[in-house]
Amino acid sequence: MAGETRTIRTEALARVEGEGALHLKLKDGRAEEVRLAIYEAPRFFEGLLRGRRFDEAPDITARICGICPVAYQTSAMLAMEDAAGVEVPPALRDLRRLLYCGEWLQSHALHVVLLHAPDFFDLDDGFALAERHGDVVRRGLDIKRVGNAIMEVVGGRAVHPVNPRVGGFYRVPTRAELAPLRPQVEEARKAALATLAWTATLPIPELERHVAFLAVHDPDGYAIDRGTLHASTGAVFTAGEWDDHVVERQVPHSTALHATLDGASPYLTGPLARWALNGHQLPGWLQDAAAEAGLARPCRNPFASIQVRAAEMAWAADEALRLIDAYETPAAPVVDAQPRDAVGYGVSEAPRGALHHGYAVDGEGLITRARIVPPTSQNQAAIEADIRATAEANVALDDAALSWRCEQAIRNHDPCISCSAHFLNLTVERG
Amino acid sequence: MGDGAVLVGLGARDRGDDAAGLIVAARLRPRLGGRVRVVEGCADALMLVAELDGAATAVVVDALRTADAAPGTLSRVDLRAGAPPRPPARVSGHGDALGTGWRLARALGAVPRRWLLVGVVGADFTLGAPLSAPVRAALEPLAAAAAAALDGSTA
Numbered sequence: 299m300a301g302e303t304r305t306i307r308t309e310a311l312a313r314v315e316g317e318g319a320l321h322l323k324l325k326d327g328r329a330e331e332v333r334l335a336i337y338e339a340p341r342f343f344e345g346l347l348r349g350r351r352f353d354e355a356p357d358i359t360a361r362i363c364g365i366c367p368v369a370y371q372t373s374a375m376l377a378m379e380d381a382a383g384v385e386v387p388p389a390l391r392d393l394r395r396l397l398y399c400g401e402w403l404q405s406h407a408l409h410v411v412l413l414h415a416p417d418f419f420d421l422d423d424g425f426a427l428a429e430r431h432g433d434v435v436r437r438g439l440d441i442k443r444v445g446n447a448i449m450e451v452v453g454g455r456a457v458h459p460v461n462p463r464v465g466g467f468y469r470v471p472t473r474a475e476l477a478p479l480r481p482q483v484e485e486a487r488k489a490a491l492a493t494l495a496w497t498a499t500l501p502i503p504e505l506e507r508h509v510a511f512l513a514v515h516d517p518d519g520y521a522i523d524r525g526t527l528h529a530s531t532g533a534v535f536t537a538g539e540w541d542d543h544v545v546e547r548q549v550p551h552s553t554a555l556h557a558t559l560d561g562a563s564p565y566l567t568g569p570l571a572r573w574a575l576n577g578h579q580l581p582g583w584l585q586d587a588a589a590e591a592g593l594a595r596p597c598r599n600p601f602a603s604i605q606v607r608a609a610e611m612a613w614a615a616d617e618a619l620r621l622i623d624a625y626e627t628p629a630a631p632v633v634d635a636q637p638r639d640a641v642g643y644g645v646s647e648a649p650r651g652a653l654h655h656g657y658a659v660d661g662e663g664l665i666t667r668a669r670i671v672p673p674t675s676q677n678q679a680a681i682e683a684d685i686r687a688t689a690e691a692n693v694a695l696d697d698a699a700l701s702w703r704c705e706q707a708i709r710n711h712d713p714c715i716s717c718s719a720h721f722l723n724l725t726v727e728r729g
Numbered sequence: 730m731g732d733g734a735v736l737v738g739l740g741a742r743d744r745g746d747d748a749a750g751l752i753v754a755a756r757l758r759p760r761l762g763g764r765v766r767v768v769e770g771c772a773d774a775l776m777l778v779a780e781l782d783g784a785a786t787a788v789v790v791d792a793l794r795t796a797d798a799a800p801g802t803l804s805r806v807d808l809r810a811g812a813p814p815r816p817p818a819r820v821s822g823h824g825d826a827l828g829t830g831w832r833l834a835r836a837l838g839a840v841p842r843r844w845l846l847v848g849v850v851g852a853d854f855t856l857g858a859p860l861s862a863p864v865r866a867a868l869e870p871l872a873a874a875a876a877a878a879l880d881g882s883t884a
Contacts, residue, residue: 364773408775426836428833428836432836432837432838435836436837436839439775439778439779439782442775442779443776443779446779456776457773
C-alpha cells in the first residue's frame with residue numbers, strides 16, 4: 299500500500315549467543331532502517347589484557363567465548379609466537395589442529411541441530427525439535443559429545459581447555475590416550491554425513507546474496523588453525539597485514555564494532571566464505587556428498603549455511619581421524635618462547651569465521667596493546683544487508699511472520715554476540 | 730535404555746558451596762568402584778543429557794539456593810515426577826544445566842527409569858569463597874544420601 303510504514307522490532311533475539319535486538323522500518327515495501335542492535339555490554343577484554351603477561355593471553359581470551367575458546371587460544375598463541383619469533387613444530391601443530399577439530403564438531407553440532415534447524419520447521423526452539431525429530435537431535439548431541447571428548451583428551455577439559463599454551467601444550471597425550479577417541483570420531487563422521495544428507499530434506503528459503511567473502515587459506519589443507527587471508531575480491535594478506543585491509547568502526551546502535559574490507563562493506567566470513575574459497579580442498583567423497591545434498595559451490599544463500607556446517611562437521615571428524623592415526627607423541631610438549639619487545643599477529647578459522655589477534659609486547663613480556671577482531675563483528679553489516687534483502691523479498695508477510703523470517707536471516711550466521719562485544723575505547727576527561 | 734547407573738556431581742569449584750556436588754562425586758568415585766559411572770561437573774545441559782544416555786539410574790548431586798531451609802539441609806527430588814527446583818536468582822555458578830537438561834531429556838524421551846536430585850542447601854556462593862561450615866559438615870551425609878539414592882534406598 300502506498301505510503302505504508304511498518305516498524306518491526308524484536309527486543310531479544312532467540313537462539314543466538316548473547317544479547318541483541320532487531321529493528322526494521324519498511325516504507326512502501328523498501329527497508330528504510332535496518333539495525334542489528336547488539337546491546338550486550340562491552341566486555342573490555344582488550345583493556346583487561348594490557349599489563350598482563352604475554353603467555354596469559356590464551357587463557358584470558360579463551361574466556362571471551364564458551365563455545366569457541368580454542369579459536370581464541372589458537373589465534374592468541376599464534377600471535378604471541380609471532381611476537382617471540384618462534385614456530386611450533388609440525389607434531390604440535392597437528393595436535394592443535396586436532397583440538398580445533400573437536401571445537402568445530404561441538405560448535406557446529408550445537409548450531410546445526412539446536413539453534414538453526416528449528417527455523418526450518420517453524421519451531422520455537424530445540425526442545426520442540428527434540429519432541430518431533432528426536433533422532434536428528436540425538437545425532438547432533440552425539441556429534442557434540444565426540445567434539446567434547448576430543449577437547450577433554452587434548453585440551454584437558456571440554457570447555458575453556460587448560461592444556462594449550464604459547465609454544466605448544468603443558469602436556470601431550472600418549473597414543474594410547476588418543477586411541478579410545480577413534481571409534482567415537484568414526485561414528486561422528488557417519489553421523490555428520492547423515493546430518494548432511496538430512497539437510498537436503500529441509501525447506502531452505504531462496505535467497506541470493508552477493509557480498510565479498512573472507513577466509514583463512516592454507517595451501518596444505520582446509521584452513522582451520524593457521525594460514526593467510528584470502529578474499530573473493532582477490533586480496534591476499536597475512537595476519538600481520540590485517541590492519542591494512544580490515545578497518546573497524548563504531549556505529550551508534552551496536553556495542554560491537556563493524557568492519558570494512560579494503561574499504562568495502564559488507565563482507566562475510568564463516569562457513570559460506572570457507573566453502574567458496576577453500577571447498578575445493580575438501581576430500582572428493584565429501585564434495586560428492588555435499589553435491590548430492592544439493593549444496594552448490596559457491597553457495598550464496600545464507601539459509602543454506604546449515605548444509606555447509608554439516609559438511610564441515612564431516613570434514614572435521616575425518617580430519618580428526620587422520621590426525622589420530624598419524625599421531626606420534628611429540629618429543630617435547632612445548633618449544634621455548636621468550637618474550638621480547640615486539641608485535642605479533644595470529645589468525646585462525648573459528649567456527650564462525652576468521653578470528654584475528656594482534657598484540658604489542660614490551661621487553662618484560664607485558665602486553666601493551668591488544669586488538670581482537672572476532673567473526674561476528676565483521677559479519678554484522680552483512681547480516682543487516684541480509685535482513686534488508688529478506689524483508690524486501692517477503693514484504694507480503696504479516697509483521698509476526700516477517701519478523702520471524704528476519705530473525706532466521708540473523709541466525710543463518712550463527713552470531714556470537716558475546717564474542718563480538720569486547721572492545722574498549724575509553725576516554726576519560728578530567729576537569 | 731541400558732541398565733547402567735551414573736552419578737553426576739554438578740557445580741563450580743571456585744564458587745564457595747557450589748563445589749559440594751563436585752566434592753561428593755570425587756569422594757564417591759573410589760567407593761562406588763566400577764559399577765557406577767561418576768562424572769564430576771557438566772558445563773551445560775547438552776553435556777548432562779549426553780551423560781544420561783543409556784543410564785537406567787541417574788543421580789545428580791548439586792548445591793541448592795533457597796531461603797526456605799537452613800544451610801546444610803539435605804534434599805532429595807524425584808526428577809521423573811517433576812522439574813528440579815528453580816534457583817531464586819537468574820544467576821548460577823554453572824548455568825541452569827539441570828533445568829535445561831531436564832527439559833531436553835524429557836523432550837527426547839531420554840529420562841532414566843530412576844532419576845534423582847540429591848542436594849544440599851548452600852550458604853555462600855561467592856567467587857573464591859571456601860565451603861561454608863554447614864555445607865562442609867554436610868558433605869558426608871550428602872555422599873551417603875547420594876549413594877543411597879543410587880541403591881534405591883532412602884538412607
